[in-house]
Amino acid sequence: MFTVVCNCEQFLSTLIGTIFETSSNSRTLDETVNNIAIFLVPLGIILIWFLNSLKVLREYERGVIFRLGRLLADPKGPGLIWVFWPIDRIVRVSLRTIVMDVPTQDVITSDNVSVKVNAVVYFRVVDPQKAIVEVENFVYATSQLAQTALRSMLGEVGLDDLLSQREKLNHRLQEILDLHTGPWGIKVALVEIKGVDLPEVMQRAMARQAEAEREKRAKVIHAQGEFEASEQLAAAAHTLSDQPIAIQLRYLQTLTEIGMEKNTTIVFPIPIDFLKYFVNREGAPIP
Numbered sequence: 657m658f659t660v661v662c663n664c665e666q667f668l669s670t671l672i673g674t675i676f677e678t679s680s681n682s683r684t685l686d687e688t689v690n691n692i693a694i695f696l697v698p699l700g701i702i703l704i705w706f707l708n709s710l711k712v713l714r715e716y717e718r719g720v721i722f723r724l725g726r727l728l729a730d731p732k733g734p735g736l737i738w739v740f741w742p743i744d745r746i747v748r749v750s751l752r753t754i755v756m757d758v759p760t761q762d763v764i765t766s767d768n769v770s771v772k773v774n775a776v777v778y779f780r781v782v783d784p785q786k787a788i789v790e791v792e793n794f795v796y797a798t799s800q801l802a803q804t805a806l807r808s809m810l811g812e813v814g815l816d817d818l819l820s821q822r823e824k825l826n827h828r829l830q831e832i833l834d835l836h837t838g839p840w841g842i843k844v845a846l847v848e849i850k851g852v853d854l855p856e857v858m859q860r861a862m863a864r865q866a867e868a869e870r871e872k873r874a875k876v877i878h879a880q881g882e883f884e885a886s887e888q889l890a891a892a893a894h895t896l897s898d899q900p901i902a903i904q905l906r907y908l909q910t911l912t913e914i915g916m917e918k919n920t921t922i923v924f925p926i927p928i929d930f931l932k933y934f935v936n937r938e939g940a941p942i943p
Contacts, residue, residue, distance in 0.1 A: 709741045713748070718784040720747045731784045749784035753845065754795065758802045760853075763810045765818060772853040773810060773818075777802050777833065783841030791840045798837055802847070805832045822849055 713719050713733030721728040722745045731749070739746050758775040765771065779798060781787045787794045809829060810818060818825065826847050834844040 705741065709739050709744075711737050711739050711746060713737060716750055716752045718749050718751060720749060720784050720788045721745070722747070727785060727789060747788050749781055749787055751781055751784070753778055753780040756795070756799055756802070758799070758806060761803055761807050763807055765810065765815050766812055767814045769815045770855060771810075771815070771818070772851075773806060773849060774851050775802070775806055775829070775847060775849045777844060778846040779833075779837065779842055779844045781841055782843045786839065786841030794837075794840050794842055797840065798833070798842060798844075801836055802829075802833060805829060805836075818852060825849060 711719065713735060715734045717733055719732040719737060719739075721732060721739065723740070723743055732746075756777045756779070758777060760772050760774040763771050763773050777798065781794070791797045806829065809825070809832065813821075813825065826849060829847040829849075830844055833847060837844055
């Protein structure tokens with residue numbers, strides 16, 4: 657009986673010791689997990705912040721940095737740059753040439769002709785900071801300025817100049833746009849007037865005018881030819897009158913040409929000098 661009681665006491669003591677030991681190990685594991693979590697969470701936050709602060713800018717891009725709302729001195733890029741997120745904010749700006757179509761504009765020329773004109777503008781950003789700070793949307797602003805300048809400038813020229821002096825008008829438009837977009841950090845490289853649409857009535861009138869001009873040139877050329885021919889005939893007559901022997905040579909040449917042709921009837925002209933001989937013998941006046 658005593659032996660059984662002793663064995664029970666040993667079993668209970670062993671069980672209690674095991675329970676206490678297991679409880680101690682469990683507390684140690686929880687503490688380890690908590691310690692690891694306390695270490696990993698800040699590390700993950702730092703890693704995320706670090707990755708978000710790294711930016712890659714392409715060769716044609718520049719980054720305009722605002723730190724707590726203030727513009728930093730120089731634009732960043734290209735390549736890998738550091739942005740102190742979330743204190744810094746980056747605005748990407750492309751330096752490539754932008755091709756912008758100017759919508760068709762209704763223009764009244766100085767000679768009161770209504771036409772529809774469209775154009776294309778080639779421009780690029782040369783100062784990224786000005787392009788972001790000085791104007792809200794530089795592409796939209798340049799488009800509106802191009803439309804206004806197109807209507808204003810073409811309204812000061814006549815239809816003939818609009819159709820014939822296209823290169824001069826393009827250069828003038830480019831100068832106007834470049835002057836006004838310069839403070840925005842924009843360089844306008846080229847402006848081209850693509851098309852001029854005339855009213856149908858004006859097209860018919862211009863077609864009639866062109867036809868009249870062609871007829872005028874044809875008549876002038878014909879008259880000039882007649883004038884030159886008459887001058888040549890007058891010169892030939894003067895030469896023949898000064899050289900009587902030339903008339904005889906021409907007479908013989910004509911007879912030769914008549915003889916070479918197959919004619920059944922030959923008109924034999926009588927030389928004038930021959931007639932003069934007979935007239936002189938009769939004593940009649942020579943006509």
